[in-house]
Amino acid sequence: MNIVGELMEVILYVQDMSAQVSFYRDRLGLRVRSPQSGADFSQEFWVEMETGACILALHAGGQRRFGEDAPKIVFRVVDIQAARKTLLERGVQLGEVRSAAPGVWVCDGADPEGNKFSIESHEQGHG
Structure with a gap:
């Protein structure tokens, strides 16, 4: 349990x-x-x-260092390239798409206060 x-x-x-x-x-x-x-x-x-x-x-x-030592928020996307393109068009600062593990694609970004987030997609059949 x-x-x-x-x-x-x-x-x-x-x-x-x-x-x-x-x-x-x-x-x-x-x-x-x-x-x-x-x-x-x-x-x-x-x-x-x-x-x-x-x-x-x-x-x-709150009493923390904004944008530092904070958890990273990860959002699931179906098509990481399409999602990245749309977010870049909206002015979101993003890095390049990278492979985090076999079948797992990640792209890192930050909000206006420096809080880290990622978008992530998994290939079909990957856990």
Whole structure:
């Protein structure tokens, strides 16, 4: 029996809530789950982004070094080359696509505050 279940959320501490919501919503294409009201997120302390698998919770403030020593968020994509092309067109800073393991392709990026993320695709039949 597992002690813990599925990953339900990732909390990312941010300094500029409006800029970070704009990045994850407008550039990466995530949907704002809550709050439902308004387009001004500058006064929000907690904003939830829907990823499909779990919630990405943007949390204002915090006592950590922004963009350093933070967990990396990894988003699954079907076609990594097409996803990279679209994100580059939206102004997202991304590295080159690389093979992380047989059948696993990864492309690293960072949000406006330097928080690391990757997009990743797996070839058909790879775990």
